[in-house]
Amino acid sequence: MGAENKPWLKHYPKQIPESIEYPDISIAQLLIDTAKDFPNHEAIIFMGKRLTFQQLLDQVYSFANALKRLGVKPGERVSIMLPNCPQAVVAYYASLMIGAIVVQTNPLYMERELEHQLNDSDAETIICLDLVLPKVLNVKEKTKLQRVIVTGIADVLPFPKNWLYKLKLMKDGMKVEIPTGPEFYSMKQLIAEEVPTPLKPVYHSKDDVALLQYTGGTTGLSKGAMLTHRNLISNTYQITAWTYKAKRGQEKVLGVLPFFHVYGLTTLMHFAIHLASTMILVPRFDATMILKEIEKHRPTYFPGAPTMYIGLINHPDIGRYDLSSIEACLSGSAPLPVEVQEAFEKLSGGKLIEGYGLTETSPVTHANLIYDRVKHSTIGLPLPDTECRIVNPDTGEEVSVGEAGELQIRGPQVMKGYWKRPEETKAVLKDGWLNTGDIGKMDEDGYFYILDRKKDVIIAGGYNIYPREVEEVLYEHPAIQEAVVVGVPHEYRGETVKAYIVLKEGQKLTEKEVEKYCREKLAAYKIPRIVEFRKELPKSNVGKILRRVLREEAVREFKKKKAN
Structure with a gap:
């Protein structure tokens, strides 16, 4: 693809x-190099605990040596089931140090999801939080697990926080005892018993798989995207170049973005380690806690999801907090409404830009310029070395500028394939081009839009309706905090437009008022025919509104009505 086919390059700042x-x-x-250059610089701040890069690397070496002693071999899969905490960083780098393949596992998984992921990846080791140990024990005998390494938040807290935290767990009936036996280990003990002897990372080639990142994709059970060291290194360098x-x-x-999601792993952990930046770790999103952390520790970068920024700007006490340290935020995982972008920038004085990516692309492929021209409602420009095109989803032929079609991507961050799924890999990867499954368009400037x-x-009455367009209009309404639009079954139109809406605190709105408001801004066929007000919307672990869950609910209701 020549420069003439990459109109976005002319908009790159020098x-x-x-x-x-x-x-x-x-x-x-990356960690070894940073610890060498900045040994005494703070790597992690977590609930009062502070670690320098040298201290972090020493813990990684100790834990890597312990994993070797326990028999973990290069190429073996190691599941890490932890929230954002220092142990998650140590476990990740220690596993990669000895050549193991990391399997990022969501601590919120239910037993069925956990069992599937452990069996699909053939993981023999799991490093988990003490609070999720009961789930692990319930599925252990149905998997190939040979080693269960347990840690708890209290393990890294300074006195007296560690003591108070344990007391609270006991009071809440949540204290978990680690079983005794040859298959169970304490991560804290393993690190304490091992000398931090430096290791050279086990690494054969850039095509070595570093990570199995599970994704629901478009079909059934989740599948593991094989992300190589090359994929992850490339995306880290691409994001760093963008944040010049x-x-x-x-x-x-x-x-606050979870490490067990590749968006948090790359834009937060890899980015911070590579740039020798201090990570202010937060185990879960809580608007009040986040505002306090920003004011206390003064972060300069805040990668997040739209729902996080929405939660902050609608916080009742937002005016009391100083957010002026924030210079840049990359928003991903879901469309970023323009109103949210503008409101957050006004509050912080920093830049909030929308980007785009997929699990299969490590994950970032596009972003708006942070320090230059931003085109609202676009995902911005492709990152360096990232080729993109819009094709007819039926014929695979490239369409004209401005026409809608399927977005295809090729670049060094595109996955090797799906773990143990050659047919599914073949279906989405051809000549290095990844079929994203997203409908988009490119304008004459090379800016991309996801429709x-x-x-x-x-598809209602033969018309194609893109939910994002309707959602953008709903987000402009001053009473609406969150909105999502889905197609629900309709006997006459095939599908019809339904909007699920969460109102801002103290606001009132009726279905008729929503319809009247939309009538002024949308073609008649795009107006939501059904409006449902809710207190909250179902979300993923990175705050992405789960449209699929709402659609499935609507389909069940439709079938039920028909049956009656």
């Missing part, structure tokens, strides 16, 4: 290169 030289190294090498004003050893990154998931497009 500080962003069109192409990058990526080092042929293990992801673990960030200074090595001088930034602080707010770490919707292929499967989310609503």
Whole structure:
């Protein structure tokens, strides 16, 4: 693809290169290099606990040596089932240091999901939080697990916080005892017993798989995207190039995006380690807690999801907090409403830009420029070395500029394939091009728009309706905090438009008022025919509104009515 087919390149500021030289190294090498350059710089701040880069690396070496002693071999899968905490960082880099493949596991998984992931990945080791141990024990005998390594939040807290935390768990009836036996280990004990002997990362080639990142994708059970060291290194360098004003050893990154999601792993952990930035780790999103952390620790970067920014700008006490340290925020995982973007920028004085990516692309492929021109309602421009095109989903032929079609992506961050699923890999990857399943368009400037998931497009009475367009209009209403639009079954139109709405505190709105408001801004066929007001909407672990869950609910209701 020549420069004439990459109109986006002419909008790159001179500080962003069109192409990058990526080092042929293990992801673990990033931590070794940073600890060498900034040994005494703070790597992690977590609930009063502070670790320098040298202290972090020493813990990684100790734990890596312990994993080797326990028999974990290169290429083996190690499941990490932890929230954002220092142990999650240590477990990740220690596993990669000895050549193991990390399987990121959501601590909120139910037993059925956990069993599927452990069996699909053939994981023999799991490093988990003490509070999820009962779930692990319930599925252990149905899997290949040979080692269960347990840690708790109290393990890393300074006195007296560790003592108070344990007391609270006991009071809430949540204290978990680690079983005795040859298969169970305490992570804290393993690190304490091992000497931090330096290791050279086990690494054969850039095509070595570093991570199995599970994704629901478009079909049934979740499947593991095989992300290589090359994929993850490339995306880290691409994001760093995009954030060219960030200074090595001088930034602080707010770490609320979960590491067990590749968006948090790359834009937060990898980015921070590579740039020798301090990570301010937060185990879960709580608006009040986040506001306090921002005011206390003064982060400069805050990668997040739209629902996080919505939660902050609608916090009743937002005016009491100083957010002025924030310089840049990358929003991903869901469309970012313009009103949210503008409100957050006004509050913080920093830039909030929308980006785009997929689990299969490590994950970032596009972003608006942070320090330059932003096109609202777009996902911005492709990152360096990222090729993109819009094709007819039926024929695969490239469409004209401005026409809608399926977005395809090729670049060094695109996955190797799906774990143990050659047929599904073949269906989405051809000549390095990844079929994203997203309907989009590119304008004459090379800015890309995501209109919707292929499967989310609503076809009502023969018209194609893109939910995002309707949602943008709803978000402009001053009484609406969150909105999502889905296609629900309709006997006459095939599908019809339904809006689920969460109102801002103290606001009132009726279905008729919503319809009247939309009538002024949308073609008649796009107006929501059904409006349901809710107190909250179902969300994923990164705050993405789960449209699928709402659609499934609506389908069940429709079938029930028909049956009656």
